[in-house]
Amino acid sequence: xxxxxxxxxxxxxxxxxxxxxxxxxxxxxxxxxxxxxxxxxxxxxxxxxxxxxxxxxxxxxxxxxxxxxxxxxxxxxxxxxxxxxxxxxxxxxxxxxxxxxxxxxxxxxxxxxxxxxxxxxxxxxxxxxxxxxxxxxxxxxxxxxxxxxxxxxxxxxxxxxxxxxxxxxxxxxxxxxxxxxxxxxxxxxxxxxxxxxxxxxxxxxxxxxxxxxxxxxxxxxxxxxxxxxxxxxxxxxxxxxxxxxxxxxxxxxxxxxxxxxxxxxxxxxxxxxxxxxxxxxxxxxxxxxxxxxxxxxxxxxxxxxxxxxxxxxxxxxxxxxxxxxxxxxxxxxxxxxxxxxxxxxxxxxxxxxxxxxxxxxxxxxxxxxxxxxxxxxxxxxxxxxxxxxxxxxxxxxxxxxxxxxxxxxxxxxxxxxxxxxxxxxxxxxxxxxxxxxxxxxxxxxxxxxxxxxxxxxxxxxxxxxx
Numbered sequence: 001x002x003x004x005x006x007x008x009x010x011x012x013x014x015x016x017x018x019x020x021x022x023x024x025x026x027x028x029x030x031x032x033x034x035x036x037x038x039x040x041x042x043x044x045x046x047x048x049x050x051x052x053x054x055x056x057x058x059x060x061x062x063x064x065x066x067x068x069x070x071x072x073x074x075x076x077x078x079x080x081x082x083x084x085x086x087x088x089x090x091x092x093x094x095x096x097x098x099x100x101x102x103x104x105x106x107x108x109x110x111x112x113x114x115x116x117x118x119x120x121x122x123x124x125x126x127x128x129x130x131x132x133x134x135x136x137x138x139x140x141x142x143x144x145x146x147x148x149x150x151x152x153x154x155x156x157x158x159x160x161x162x163x164x165x166x167x168x169x170x171x172x173x174x175x176x177x178x179x180x181x182x183x184x185x186x187x188x189x190x191x192x193x194x195x196x197x198x199x200x201x202x203x204x205x206x207x208x209x210x211x212x213x214x215x216x217x218x219x220x221x222x223x224x225x226x227x228x229x230x231x232x233x234x235x236x237x238x239x240x241x242x243x244x245x246x247x248x249x250x251x252x253x254x255x256x257x258x259x260x261x262x263x264x265x266x267x268x269x270x271x272x273x274x275x276x277x278x279x280x281x282x283x284x285x286x287x288x289x290x291x292x293x294x295x296x297x298x299x300x301x302x303x304x305x306x307x308x309x310x311x312x313x314x315x316x317x318x319x320x321x322x323x324x325x326x327x328x329x330x331x332x333x334x335x336x337x338x339x340x341x342x343x344x345x346x347x348x349x350x351x352x353x354x355x356x357x358x359x360x361x362x363x364x365x366x367x368x369x370x371x372x373x374x375x376x377x378x379x380x381x382x383x384x385x386x387x388x389x390x391x392x393x394x395x396x397x398x399x400x401x402x403x404x405x406x407x408x409x410x411x412x413x414x415x416x417x418x419x420x421x422x423x424x425x426x427x428x429x430x431x432x433x434x435x436x437x438x439x440x441x442x443x444x445x446x447x448x449x450x451x452x453x454x455x456x457x458x459x460x461x462x463x464x465x466x
Contacts, residue, residue: 047285
């Protein structure tokens with residue numbers, strides 16, 4: 001192609017890439033790191049620690065239900081959205097104050113975990129992991145609201161990509177970094193090192209500026225009803241009056257707003273959000289136990305699964321960000337769901353090989369992480385577009401809570417499922433149970449694929465931000 005059309009096409013790609021140099025976009029490299037650091041440390045890395053110390057797969061699966069904390073964060077998201085913290089909110093603002101409090105909880109919880117031995121202090125370890133998960137979920141509420149409010153629509157794809165870049169760097173540190181330290185040092189030192197890395201988020205939160213709150217005319221009208229509601233309460237104790245006003249303004253209005261904007265489609269959207277990552281999350285709990293059972297060493301897992309996988313996930317995240325900028329998030333949802341589910345089949349292939357083959361592990365990890373990074377940027381941008389900036393924290397927390405809940409619930413039983421399948425099929429093939437398990441998790445993506453088609457049609461007139 002030549003002429004003006006070609007110039008426009010070239011300029012479009014240049015402008016797309018230039019969005020990554022925006023100061024706000026760069027900021028989320030560090031905030032993404034803060035968000036990603038605790039996740040593996042109460043999930044996959046914790047599973048490796050427990051498995052190496054002889055904890056059963058069934059117990060590991062049930063302990064993974066700690067992650068359900070992330071799926072119920074919408075319950076306390078109105079508090080994070082509306083309630084000021086003494087001294088901190090006046091100093092930092094409503095978003096950064098909650099971010100800082102949560103980051104302190106993450107660092108303190110990880111430090112406490114480092115002093116526990118799973119063989120003798122398993123319950124203490126689980127309680128501290130819950131503290132980390134709760135603090136991490138709280139940070140996500142405030143941080144997601146901060147991200148959406150800090151940039152306009154044209155930068156949401158790039159912001160999602162750099163956020164994921166930072167997130168994936170943290171995953172590398174909490175995955176490969178922790179495994180390396182555990183292999184050549186010890187698990188306590190590994191978790192103490194991760195606690196120290198919590199300073200990245202704390203320092204960034206102290207440096208960045210608080211975004212201005214944006215309220216549309218329609219939202220102002222809706223929130224004006226809070227005043228009408230308050231006026232109709234009549235005389236009652238002050239604390240009761242304040243509580244009712246809070247519930248109406250912080251909880252009722254955000255949900256009414258979402259259903260008012262999307263009508264019956266709101267139910268379809270919530271179902272789709274809940275099933276989007278079902279196959280990925282349900283599989284994730286058993287990934288590290290699978291590698292260890294196959295005979296891979298911690299350093300091999302770190303080299304291939306974490307470091308090489310990190311590179312591929314970053315490429316996927318950046319690719320996803322550019323595609324969102326040029327095509328639009330909703331138009332990419334069907335492809336994203338299909339690839340997420342299909343990528344699980346590569347682990348069935350690895351299981352059927354029956355031995356620790358690093359080449360096949362590399363291929364499986366490459367596909368899985370490339371798809372994960374790309375679909376992550378697409379989905380984050382899509383969810384961001386569904387929120388009303390007046391209720392960012394509450395609505396986005398609802399979306400991300402629903403996104404992880406089905407996968408976490410099913411993931412908790414994944415260890416029990418693998419144990420049963422291995423007992424049934426290990427006589428046929430050494431890792432036949434694992435192979436069938438990964439096939440089962442891939443099939444879990446079919447309902448999301450059907451819903452993705454419906455959602456895509458609803459938003460087919462969507463145009464990429466300019």
